[in-house]
Amino acid sequence: MAIYNPKSSVAEEFINNEEILETLAYAEENKNNIELIDALLEKARPKKVGNEVRCSGLTHREASVLLACEIPEKIEEIYKIAEEIKLAFYGNRIVMFAPLYLSNYCVNGCVYCPYHYCNKHIARKKLSQEEIEKEVIALQDMGHKRLAIEAGEDPQNNPIEYILDSIKTIYGIHHKNGAIRRVNVNIAATTVENYRKLKEAEIGTYILFQETYHKESYLALHPTGPKHNYEYHTEAMDRAMEGGIDDVGLGVLFGLELYKYEFAGLLMHAEHLESKFGVGPHTISVPRLKRADDIDPDQFDNGIDDETFLKIIACIRLAVPYTGMIISTRETQEVREKALKVGISQISGASRTSVGGYTEEERPHDSEQFDVSDQRTLDEVVKWLMEMDHLPSFCTACYCEGRTGDRFMSLCKSGQILNCCHPNALMTLTEFLMDYATEETKKVGFEMIEREIEKVPNEKAREIAKKNIEDIKTSNRRNFRF
Numbered sequence: 001m002a003i004y005n006p007k008s009s010v011a012e013e014f015i016n017n018e019e020i021l022e023t024l025a026y027a028e029e030n031k032n033n034i035e036l037i038d039a040l041l042e043k044a045r046p047k048k049v050g051n052e053v054r055c056s057g058l059t060h061r062e063a064s065v066l067l068a069c070e071i072p073e074k075i076e077e078i079y080k081i082a083e084e085i086k087l088a089f090y091g092n093r094i095v096m097f098a099p100l101y102l103s104n105y106c107v108n109g110c111v112y113c114p115y116h117y118c119n120k121h122i123a124r125k126k127l128s129q130e131e132i133e134k135e136v137i138a139l140q141d142m143g144h145k146r147l148a149i150e151a152g153e154d155p156q157n158n159p160i161e162y163i164l165d166s167i168k169t170i171y172g173i174h175h176k177n178g179a180i181r182r183v184n185v186n187i188a189a190t191t192v193e194n195y196r197k198l199k200e201a202e203i204g205t206y207i208l209f210q211e212t213y214h215k216e217s218y219l220a221l222h223p224t225g226p227k228h229n230y231e232y233h234t235e236a237m238d239r240a241m242e243g244g245i246d247d248v249g250l251g252v253l254f255g256l257e258l259y260k261y262e263f264a265g266l267l268m269h270a271e272h273l274e275s276k277f278g279v280g281p282h283t284i285s286v287p288r289l290k291r292a293d294d295i296d297p298d299q300f301d302n303g304i305d306d307e308t309f310l311k312i313i314a315c316i317r318l319a320v321p322y323t324g325m326i327i328s329t330r331e332t333q334e335v336r337e338k339a340l341k342v343g344i345s346q347i348s349g350a351s352r353t354s355v356g357g358y359t360e361e362e363r364p365h366d367s368e369q370f371d372v373s374d375q376r377t378l379d380e381v382v383k384w385l386m387e388m389d390h391l392p393s394f395c396t397a398c399y400c401e402g403r404t405g406d407r408f409m410s411l412c413k414s415g416q417i418l419n420c421c422h423p424n425a426l427m428t429l430t431e432f433l434m435d436y437a438t439e440e441t442k443k444v445g446f447e448m449i450e451r452e453i454e455k456v457p458n459e460k461a462r463e464i465a466k467k468n469i470e471d472i473k474t475s476n477r478r479n480f481r482f
């Protein structure tokens with residue numbers, strides 16, 4: 001096992017162990033301090049300022065007090081405010097995406113991941129460009145427009161050139177009316193130069209999970225390989241931003257360490273990006289440790305129950321009101337349904353977590369990274385969302401218009417989402433319904449579109465959206481940029 005080296009580094013300046021421990025002590029001391037909790041809830045609540053809705057968010061200390069709070073009626077209020085914030089800034093839209101696993105070759109020894117180097121019985125696969133094309137056509141045929149590509153760290157098998165070629169291949173495929181309009185990238189921490197190359201390849205968000213912010217645990221959980229370097233991994237988002245990528249996605253793997261520690265670390269990381277680059281994370285993901293080949297989640301002591309998991313999501317929502325929040329098919333339909341009510345704004349649908357999984361018939365696949373709990377088709381997920389009054393969105397317009405980083409955040413903060421994103425969501429949903437949906441889903445969808453279009457406050461925006469929706473229905477697509 002690695003020896004914990006307490007020597008300070010840049011990473012440890014913004015993920016400061018002492019500050020986290022003091023935060024946890026402060027939260028514990030104040031977990032029943034009703035006066036403070038009420039003040040924090042009031043601070044977090046969205047407020048109308050002129051025509052705009054504003055939210056101040058919470059610091060990692062403040063949010064940690066709410067996370068520690070054990071008073072049932074206050075916890076209910078946290079959930080209520082989380083839902084209000086989500087509706088105020090994102091409306092009822094839920095952005096859809098799917099992961100695409102390119103390669104599971106990996107040189108790292110992460111003890112919680114089946115792709116770790118020592119796992120000699122998992123099937124190792126890497127997609128060729130022709131195989132990627134087949135996978136992408138399968139994803140386009142479901143209706144997906146936004147992908148997150150995933151690959152293990154392996155300089156021999158998955159060099160940056162392979163990732164760049166794959167992105168080019170993905171953007172180049174147009175099958176029937178299909179197109180992947182935004183490729184998010186989840187690959188290992190790399191150099192500023194490589195981040196610059198990813199930016200030039202026109203990626204959407206660069207996603208990298210910290211796994212755990214607790215340095216000592218991090219070193220033990222990543223005993224071998226380049227990922228063992230805590231500083232290099234933790235400072236990756238700084239290098240990504242220096243390389244010009246202004247949409248970055250954070251996340252920890254809940255279950256590895258004590259969740260209160262991870263929560264404070266995650267928010268400190270967001271605060272660091274905001275103060276250094278003027279823009280916080282574009283998204284935060286909340287994966288929980290799952291069963292997989294060679295991995296038994298019960299071996300890890302820090303698993304969290306569903307109630308705690310939902311409380312974490314809600315408290316993140318209060319702390320960083322403008323950041324998108326992602327939940328994957330690691331979670332069951334039931335948990336996803338609850339999570340959508342407390343702040344989630346983006347979900348995956350019909351995911352395969354194996355290399356080549358979208359074109360393989362048989363399940364379970366022999367190269368899966370984790371068990372998929374929600375195995376419904378995209379059509380089923382879309383219908384399910386609409387029946388709960390969530391509006392599925394396949395929009396990528398911000399990315400297509402270059403509205404990333406602080407430009408996206410200012411759109412979000414100005415409350416213009418209802419005039420901009422809401423119509424785009426309706427138009428892209430129309431595309432989905434026309435091209436890929438079953439008759440049943442179409443019926444639910446077009447009824448929803450009729451209701452939702454009237455919610456666009458600006459009359460001009462509403463009329464343009466109505467015209468565009470009619471055009472899409474009659475196959476007059478022109479050059480929409482969403």
Ligand code: SF4
Pocket residue numbers: 106107108109110113114115116117151152153188227
């Ligand atoms: S978590 Fe990533 S780096 Fe670690 S073994 Fe799995 S694929 Fe490799």
